[in-house]
Amino acid sequence: xxxxxxxxxxxxxxxxxxxxxxxxxxxxxxxxxxxxxxxxxxxxxxxxxxxxxxxxxxxxxxxxxxxxxxxxxxxxxxxxxxxxxxxxxxxxxxxxxxxxxxxxxxxxxxxxxxxxxxxxxxxxxxxxxxxxxxxxxxxxxxxxxxxxxxxxxxxxxxxxxxxxxxxxxxxxxxxxxxxxxxxxxxxxxxxxxxxxxxxxxxxxxxxxxxxxxxxxxxxxxxxxxxxxxxxxxxxxxxxxxxxxxxxxxxxxxxxxxxxxxxxxxxxxxxxxxxxxxxxxxxxxxxxxxxxxxxxxxxxxxxxxxxxxxxxxxxxxxxxxxxxxxxxxxxxxxxxxxxxxxxxxxxxxxxxxxxxxxxxxxxxxxxxxxxxxxxxxxxxxxxxxxxxxxxxxxxxxxxxxxxxxxxxxxxxxxxxxxxxxxxxxxxxxxxxxxxxxxxxxxxxxxxxxxxxxxxxxxxxxxxxxxxxxxxxxxxxxxxxxxxxxxxxxxxx
Numbered sequence: 001x002x003x004x005x006x007x008x009x010x011x012x013x014x015x016x017x018x019x020x021x022x023x024x025x026x027x028x029x030x031x032x033x034x035x036x037x038x039x040x041x042x043x044x045x046x047x048x049x050x051x052x053x054x055x056x057x058x059x060x061x062x063x064x065x066x067x068x069x070x071x072x073x074x075x076x077x078x079x080x081x082x083x084x085x086x087x088x089x090x091x092x093x094x095x096x097x098x099x100x101x102x103x104x105x106x107x108x109x110x111x112x113x114x115x116x117x118x119x120x121x122x123x124x125x126x127x128x129x130x131x132x133x134x135x136x137x138x139x140x141x142x143x144x145x146x147x148x149x150x151x152x153x154x155x156x157x158x159x160x161x162x163x164x165x166x167x168x169x170x171x172x173x174x175x176x177x178x179x180x181x182x183x184x185x186x187x188x189x190x191x192x193x194x195x196x197x198x199x200x201x202x203x204x205x206x207x208x209x210x211x212x213x214x215x216x217x218x219x220x221x222x223x224x225x226x227x228x229x230x231x232x233x234x235x236x237x238x239x240x241x242x243x244x245x246x247x248x249x250x251x252x253x254x255x256x257x258x259x260x261x262x263x264x265x266x267x268x269x270x271x272x273x274x275x276x277x278x279x280x281x282x283x284x285x286x287x288x289x290x291x292x293x294x295x296x297x298x299x300x301x302x303x304x305x306x307x308x309x310x311x312x313x314x315x316x317x318x319x320x321x322x323x324x325x326x327x328x329x330x331x332x333x334x335x336x337x338x339x340x341x342x343x344x345x346x347x348x349x350x351x352x353x354x355x356x357x358x359x360x361x362x363x364x365x366x367x368x369x370x371x372x373x374x375x376x377x378x379x380x381x382x383x384x385x386x387x388x389x390x391x392x393x394x395x396x397x398x399x400x401x402x403x404x405x406x407x408x409x410x411x412x413x414x415x416x417x418x419x420x421x422x423x424x425x426x427x428x429x430x431x432x433x434x435x436x437x438x439x440x441x442x443x444x445x446x447x448x449x450x451x452x453x454x455x456x457x458x459x460x461x462x463x464x465x466x467x468x469x470x471x472x473x474x475x476x477x478x479x480x481x482x483x484x485x486x487x488x489x490x491x
Contacts, residue, residue, distance in 0.1 A: 001362065003356050008414065048069050056103065077098060213311070233249040234251065240260060253270060315371070379395065444489065
């Protein structure tokens with residue numbers, strides 16, 4: 001298996017080419033196809049805030065912010081609508097919008113809940129159904145409906161008012177089932193999946209009982225219970241694959257596999273934590289194997305029939321399994337596992353990520369499996385004395401523009417997170433010893449001009465513009481409390 005570096009393990013936007021993974025790099029897009037990475041400089045609007053691809057009756061569209069930014073949320077910005085050919089389009093009649101919803105029977109079902117007081121979680125909130133946002137809504141439901149699933153002729157969803165419900169294709173309410181299960185935050189937890197003519201719900205804790213999680217299968221047409229599994233551990237991760245439900249508990253260190261037909265427990269195990277700071281992550285399956293996010297630094301592969309451990313793969317020091325709830329995915333018989341940064345705690349949080357690529361052919365050959373990590377190439381940073389303070393120089397020497405952009409942006413974020421004041425970088429226990437009190441905030445990116453075969457100075461200028469806006473909002477220099485600044489030059 002192979003690991004490639006990316007700038008952000010969370011940002012993936014693959015709709016135009018379903019065989020690839022596409023990650024934003026601010027001034028480029030990193031496209032991973034099979035086990036190869038190349039850079040796209042034109043498509044995917046890499047420097048803009050961009051939504052996930054959204055379904056519409058005629059295909060798919062995305063919403064792209066008019067503003068440039070590194071980490072802006074498109075839902076907070078006015079966005080223009082584009083199709084898969086990156087041409088202007090519309091989303092239910094709107095050419096510019098930040099409204100999003102689920103599609104059911106050719107209509108936009110879930111949009112912003114409307115409440116005069118502005119609180120979408122209040123009892124007065126309602127959810128509207130539109131065929132066109134320029135026209136009146138065609139149906140309305142009490143409460144803020146969460147995103148749901150289509151199951152046969154029905155749309156199954158839940159509300160924050162603690163109920164599961166079914167809607168038919170004429171947007172009539174078919175049935176409502178009240179629930180009292182709660183997550184640790186007090187809200188209803190209702191992860192759900194469609195299976196045959198049922199909806200499988202992963203619910204939270206049942207108050208005043210020993211039931212920490214409840215898995216429920218309901219008939220989509222009637223709401224009748226098909227099966228129910230009451231579990232003594234809290235389920236943090238739940239996914240339906242084929243005819244099985246895969247569950248794991250972060251804090252209770254338990255995992256189990258259920259039959260989606262009967263709710264029978266087919267496999268289960270309770271593990272012993274090796275370190276208090278480590279957690280158990282997702283459980284996933286493919287090709288006769290179970291995969292377990294074991295701590296952040298071990299990728300465990302087990303036999304799917306028996307649960308026997310076949311190999312614990314310790315990740316290289318730079319990487320850890322993604323801290324976020326991102327399951328592996330398969331494209332063209334290649335399995336992609338998201339990786340975050342590791343080895344440095346919060347100092348490296350959000351600085352870079354990676355993708356571990358495992359082909360199904362390699363998987364089927366059996367253990368042992370080995371990891372081949374991409375060479376980061378010639379990049380480094382160092383502190384330079386500047387009177388009584390210091391600034392940082394980053395040297396990047398590559399032949400390809402994409403490598404300059406990709407690894408430079410990783411290194412810039414690493415320097416900012418490690419040596420300056422910022423929200424995420426100052427949450428670990430040793431940040432006071434890690435911060436450079438002499439750092440005056442200046443970062444100079446030095447690019448090897450003679451080695452670079454395809455330079456594009458506009459990309460370097462844009463990268464500087466984006467980072468300086470990002471630094472102004474989120475980072476301060478320890479020496480003078482001013483915002484960090486980035487500049488670039490050739491050497």
